[in-house]
Amino acid sequence: MFCKWKNKTLPSEEEWVYAAYTEIRKISSSNFIYGKTYEYPVGNTPEGVNCLKDCKFKNHINYTKLLSRGNGHSEVGVTKKGINGLYDMGANVWEWANIKNKIIKATKGGSWWYGKEQMHLNHQARKDKNMSAVYIGFRCVKDLN
Secondary structure (H helix, E strand, C coil): CHHHHCCEECCEHHHHHHHHHECCCCCCCCCCCCCCECCECCECCCCCCCCCCCCCCCCCCCCCCCCCCCCCCCCCCCCCCCHHHCCCCCCCCEEEEECCCCCEEEEECCCCCCCHHHHCCCCCEEEECCCCCCCEECCCEECCC
């Protein structure tokens, strides 16, 4: 796996949720409040992320002629910067996260293929760990153990 090769790991579901929804920086350039947990990875609303129908993101590349569902992926870092200064934690692509299960993994954050409900703080999605799809990606984290 790529993360292991880079001496990193997939985040646990808890790590992913904490980083995506709770502001842990004491000073935020985006006016997020330290210690506050938000409903979406970009704040109290999903505005500014790349998802189907209800996210109010204006993608500068129009894929609608190529795809029958949504605008497709946007380039990394062109959506609204979210909690903790992170990009693309809400929508664009689901991201794999580890859970205590050998057969399935969590996917977090929703994707361009779905609407805002899948990126909400309380949404839980599970998929077979061997599944692949154009709307699922990953991000590696440094293993502190």
